[in-house]
Structures are given as structure tokens and as C-alpha cells.
Amino acid sequence: MPASTSTTTTEFPRTGSAASTKDIELQLEQLREDIAALAKTVAAVGNEKASEMKSKAKRAAADASDASYQIAEAAKNQALTWERDLEGQIRANPLQSVAIAAGVGFLFALLSRR
Numbered sequence: 001m002p003a004s005t006s007t008t009t010t011e012f013p014r015t016g017s018a019a020s021t022k023d024i025e026l027q028l029e030q031l032r033e034d035i036a037a038l039a040k041t042v043a044a045v046g047n048e049k050a051s052e053m054k055s056k057a058k059r060a061a062a063d064a065s066d067a068s069y070q071i072a073e074a075a076k077n078q079a080l081t082w083e084r085d086l087e088g089q090i091r092a093n094p095l096q097s098v099a100i101a102a103g104v105g106f107l108f109a110l111l112s113r114r
Helices: 017-092 094-113
Strands: none
């Protein structure tokens, strides 16, 4: 078989091809605009959700802070109450208090030597 030197090319009809190219370009431009609008919408929704989560986190942190402050105040008040009660007991029974303190000190000394 002899080799053919001609190449085959597909040619599109010239009539209407300029209109088709313009239509495709317009559709591509519209598609670009739609994608850009969609990206803006997605970003806005993402920012809104992020802001919502940030405010929820701030409220949770504030609630936790308030709760810990209240617990610390309650512990402080309880410690002050125990201090007053202990002071009252010491004033009411000074010899017994000294004997208990000496006994606790002696036990602590024994345990710390081992």
C-alpha cells in the first residue's frame, strides 16, 4: 500500500460558527459569574456559621467562668466558716486544743522519720 501524503482535517461549517463561539463565550462568562456568586454565598454562610460558633463559645466560656467564680466564692466562704468554728472550739477548750495539736505534731514527726 502506498503511503498517502494528504492529511485529513475536519472543518466546521463557517456559517453560524461565529454566532456559536459568541454563544459559548457568553455561556462561559455567565458560568464564571454564577461560580463567583456561589463562592461568595458559600463564604458568607461559612462566615455566618463561624460567627455563630464563636459567639456560642464565648457564651460557654463566660458561663464556665461565672460558675468557677461562684464555686471559688463558695469554697472561700466554707473555709472562713470552718476557720470561725475552729477558732470558737479553740477558745472554748484551749487545753484540749493544745493537746490535740501536740498529738498531731507527734504523729507527723513519727511518720516523717520513716
